[in-house]
Amino acid sequence: MSPLLSIENISKGFSSAGRQIIALDNVSLTIAAGETLGLVGGSGSGKSTLSRILLRLVSCDAGSIRFDGEDWLRLKGAALRRKRARMQMVFQDPLAAFNPLATVGTVLDDPLRIHGIVARDRRPGEIAMLLERVGLTADHANRPVRALSGGQRQRVAIARAIATRPSLLVLDEAVSALDVTVRGRILELLVDLQKQQGIACLFISHDLAVVRAVSHRVAVMDGGRMVEIGPAAAIVAAPQSAAARALVAAVPCLVTDPS
Numbered sequence: 001m002s003p004l005l006s007i008e009n010i011s012k013g014f015s016s017a018g019r020q021i022i023a024l025d026n027v028s029l030t031i032a033a034g035e036t037l038g039l040v041g042g043s044g045s046g047k048s049t050l051s052r053i054l055l056r057l058v059s060c061d062a063g064s065i066r067f068d069g070e071d072w073l074r075l076k077g078a079a080l081r082r083k084r085a086r087m088q089m090v091f092q093d094p095l096a097a098f099n100p101l102a103t104v105g106t107v108l109d110d111p112l113r114i115h116g117i118v119a120r121d122r123r124p125g126e127i128a129m130l131l132e133r134v135g136l137t138a139d140h141a142n143r144p145v146r147a148l149s150g151g152q153r154q155r156v157a158i159a160r161a162i163a164t165r166p167s168l169l170v171l172d173e174a175v176s177a178l179d180v181t182v183r184g185r186i187l188e189l190l191v192d193l194q195k196q197q198g199i200a201c202l203f204i205s206h207d208l209a210v211v212r213a214v215s216h217r218v219a220v221m222d223g224g225r226m227v228e229i230g231p232a233a234a235i236v237a238a239p240q241s242a243a244a245r246a247l248v249a250a251v252p253c254l255v256t257d258p259s
């Protein structure tokens, strides 16, 4: 079976202050339906540039992307808008994406309306179902976004992302700003969604411990190149590249012996 997402030989350069920066150099990866792929790498390794190209926010210089059976980078207009419902994103700071004065209900109603997911009279029920799906209650629909905690806002961001029934979620540093307990609960929610609904995830983070907690496979980037890709447990147990070894070494060891 062909993968849900196939990124092939993507390259991207930027010129900055007269200097040419190679942000991505021939990067390839695949994600199967229902699979979570963790993408890790140090600062400046090219993770965000790759996610921006995938989300069609910036163009690439070379390479191709197939998503859900389509030549993704060539889709335009109505065909692109339709297909966008199938690839949704969750960023680090959900407040930046939401109008803070809007209620949670409005935030969730927008994608249902724009993508025509359910008829108008069924939307309040769908919103209640989405809120429950992410561990909130139907009452949250009436609250303004600004009245929510960071963890609750990130749950709303996830509810919004799954509202259009996507086959792929792209999560870029989606839990990095949350405190450690809230982060753990959001990671559990993501694993649950992946298991219950078979949603595939591209989970991008600089933190290997976080990536390891949710990913089937891990891809490691360094200096714009893909240096290692394989089962998450194998990469953590026996990293092959210098970049992966550095990321493993950066994970705090939780087993201590103070005596």
Ligand SMILES: Nc1ncnc2c1ncn2[C@@H]1O[C@H](COP(=O)(O)OP(=O)(O)OP(=O)(O)O)[C@@H](O)[C@H]1O
Pocket: 014, 015, 016, 021, 022, 023, 041, 042, 043, 044, 045, 046, 047, 048, 049, 050, 206
């Ligand atoms: N718009 C831009 N103009 C110039 N250079 C850029 C631009 N966007 C990214 N870069 C450069 O491309 C390289 C990759 O950056 P990118 O943001 O993709 O890395 P990253 O792995 O996401 O890093 P971080 O974890 O710090 O966000 C870096 O050298 C960065 O400075």
